[in-house]
Amino acid sequence: MRLEGGTSVILRVEMDKQAVTFGELVSLIGQQGGDIVAIDVIQPGRKTEVRDLTVSVVEPSVVETLSAAVSAMKGIHLVNVSDRTFLLHLGGKIEVHSKVPIKNRDDLSRVYTPGVAKVCLAIRDDPSKAHSLTIRRNTVAVVSDGTAVLGLGDIGPHAAMPVMEGKAMLFKELAGVDAFPICLDTKDPEEIIAIVKALAPTFGGINLEDISSPRCFEIENRLKELLDIPVFHDDQHGTAVVLLAGLLNALKIVGKAIEEIKVVVCGIGAAGVACSRMLLAAGVTHLVGVDKDGAIHRGVRYENEAWNDYAAITNPRQETGRLADVIAGADVFIGLSRPRLLNNEDVRKMKPDPIVFAMANPDPEISPEEAGSYVRVYATGRSDYPNQLNNVLAFPGIFRGALDARASTISESMKLAAAKAIASIVTDEELNEEYIIPSVFNDKVVPAVRKAVIQEAIHSGVARKIPSDFRNLD
Numbered sequence: 001m002r003l004e005g006g007t008s009v010i011l012r013v014e015m016d017k018q019a020v021t022f023g024e025l026v027s028l029i030g031q032q033g034g035d036i037v038a039i040d041v042i043q044p045g046r047k048t049e050v051r052d053l054t055v056s057v058v059e060p061s062v063v064e065t066l067s068a069a070v071s072a073m074k075g076i077h078l079v080n081v082s083d084r085t086f087l088l089h090l091g092g093k094i095e096v097h098s099k100v101p102i103k104n105r106d107d108l109s110r111v112y113t114p115g116v117a118k119v120c121l122a123i124r125d126d127p128s129k130a131h132s133l134t135i136r137r138n139t140v141a142v143v144s145d146g147t148a149v150l151g152l153g154d155i156g157p158h159a160a161m162p163v164m165e166g167k168a169m170l171f172k173e174l175a176g177v178d179a180f181p182i183c184l185d186t187k188d189p190e191e192i193i194a195i196v197k198a199l200a201p202t203f204g205g206i207n208l209e210d211i212s213s214p215r216c217f218e219i220e221n222r223l224k225e226l227l228d229i230p231v232f233h234d235d236q237h238g239t240a241v242v243l244l245a246g247l248l249n250a251l252k253i254v255g256k257a258i259e260e261i262k263v264v265v266c267g268i269g270a271a272g273v274a275c276s277r278m279l280l281a282a283g284v285t286h287l288v289g290v291d292k293d294g295a296i297h298r299g300v301r302y303e304n305e306a307w308n309d310y311a312a313i314t315n316p317r318q319e320t321g322r323l324a325d326v327i328a329g330a331d332v333f334i335g336l337s338r339p340r341l342l343n344n345e346d347v348r349k350m351k352p353d354p355i356v357f358a359m360a361n362p363d364p365e366i367s368p369e370e371a372g373s374y375v376r377v378y379a380t381g382r383s384d385y386p387n388q389l390n391n392v393l394a395f396p397g398i399f400r401g402a403l404d405a406r407a408s409t410i411s412e413s414m415k416l417a418a419a420k421a422i423a424s425i426v427t428d429e430e431l432n433e434e435y436i437i438p439s440v441f442n443d444k445v446v447p448a449v450r451k452a453v454i455q456e457a458i459h460s461g462v463a464r465k466i467p468s469d470f471r472n473l474d
């Protein structure tokens with residue numbers, strides 16, 4: 001499994017300066033396929049010296065051969081090799097900061113007892129004040145049970161934490177939203193619903209993450225009914241928003257109308273179901289979903305209730321067979337399943353100018369190399385290829401807008417508006433096969449999504465507050 005696009009490692013080396021020169025070491029690392037991008041002298045010395053060399057390699061497999069060659073070099077002791085990604089995770093990736101200092105008793109008596117008591121009583125008397133007097137107005141819970149973490153599957157709540165911390169970082173860095181990762185040691189939907197319901201007073205929104213299907217549908221629907229704050233399963237709706245944005249732009253390139261295309265969605269789990277629904281709402285008429293046992297159609301009674309509902313609204317021609325069968329004549333492939341499920345032969349059965357969105361993480365359903373030049377528009381969920389279709393483009397701006405408008409929910413029309421906002425950031429002049437979707441670093445994304453979400457929240461009556469920049473607007 002290729003977990004990183006390009007890897008960099010830190011080699012800590014102890015050099016016997018009488019036996020080897022630094023230049024010799026540099027050239028050996030170069031010969032072995034490494035590129036030294038930083039050098040830190042850890043322990044200088046006349047005879048021996050300890051240095052940390054940050055070395056970037058194109059393929060993770062190079063690290064092993066390169067380390068072996070460095071170890072074997074006369075005069076060099078390779079002390080250790082650290083993966084920079086692991087180093088970045090030491091102690092976790094986020095922490096809590098106070099907004100006001102506590103320097104004296106006066107400060108203390110206001111942030112804490114006795115002063116805090118009158119704020120508590122004000123909220124007791126009017127609970128809606130919790131939005132203005134606590135962190136609630138800007139805070140989201142990122143809740144997972146670790147059952148469908150990226151495409152890694154059920155790896156458990158402890159192992160899910162790095163992803164949830166990452167999501168919390170993205171909320172903060174991209175949209176200024178404070179987010180807490182909460183990984184639950186239970187897979188019982190009833191227990192998850194009860195826990196999230198009980199946690200809700202702390203939060204202005206609930207972002208469910210990496211909870212496997214079909215459990216995720218029941219959990220989200222029930223929580224939406226129970227809570228008056230937005231509950232949003234990111235893998236379903238964040239993904240669907242970004243997918244639609246990418247597809248709207250890709251269709252402009254190939255000059256096809258959304259009503260006329262055949263779309264094959266592979267992986268009818270959380271993301272696959274929600275993406276399919278979004279595409280149908282946007283005008284797709286010919287959509288076929290495929291999972292492990294082949295195309296989903298009305299001729300079968302599925303144990304998975306979500307698939308019976310799915311069969312009722314998709315596959316108008318009742319196509320049967322495996323992915324390799326139903327892909328024939330498709331204009332668009334959308335992968336939300338597992339790595340390497342599509343091959344070049346399959347792609348060649350698609351209509352001319354195929355669009356392939358291979359969105360499984362961390363490895364796509366088909367690599368760009370295998371997809372080849374026959375594919376007209378290719379996109380993945382990864383950061384290291386062009387056209388990153390990843391829900392990170394959606395959830396920060398969607399929650400920014402929902403929190404600012406104190407929305408009670410995130411409706412279908414708010415999601416559709418968010419998708420169109422993301423798509424519109426790529427201008428007609430900029431649009432090309434390798435640029436159908438703005439980068440996550442494009443600073444227009446979050447403001448555009450926020451604006452669209454707030455406008456739609458106000459329009460559909462779910463906003464409980466008009467943000468100041470929306471007052472007095474026509």
Ligand SMILES: NC(=O)C1=CN([C@@H]2O[C@H](COP(=O)(O)OP(=O)(O)OC[C@H]3O[C@@H](n4cnc5c(N)ncnc54)[C@H](O)[C@@H]3O)[C@@H](O)[C@H]2O)C=CC1
Pocket residue numbers: 148149150151152210211212213234235236239266267268269270271272290291292293335336337338341359360361362380381382389390391392
């Ligand atoms: N790029 C993005 O923004 C996002 C990508 N994803 C990716 O989509 C994939 C699915 O995620 P979720 O929907 O959350 O998981 P999920 O566990 O709910 O769904 C996965 C589905 O794939 C199906 N599947 C497994 N093997 C298959 C096969 N051989 N052929 C067809 N279907 C098969 C499973 O049966 C299941 O229905 C993961 O790789 C995840 O990383 C998910 C959310 C966002």
Ligand SMILES: CC(=O)C(=O)O
Pocket residue numbers: 148149150151210234235360361381390391392
């Ligand atoms: C991107 C994301 O949320 C996932 O792959 O699960």
Ligand SMILES: [Mg+2]
Pocket residue numbers: 150209210234235
């Ligand atoms: Mg996810």
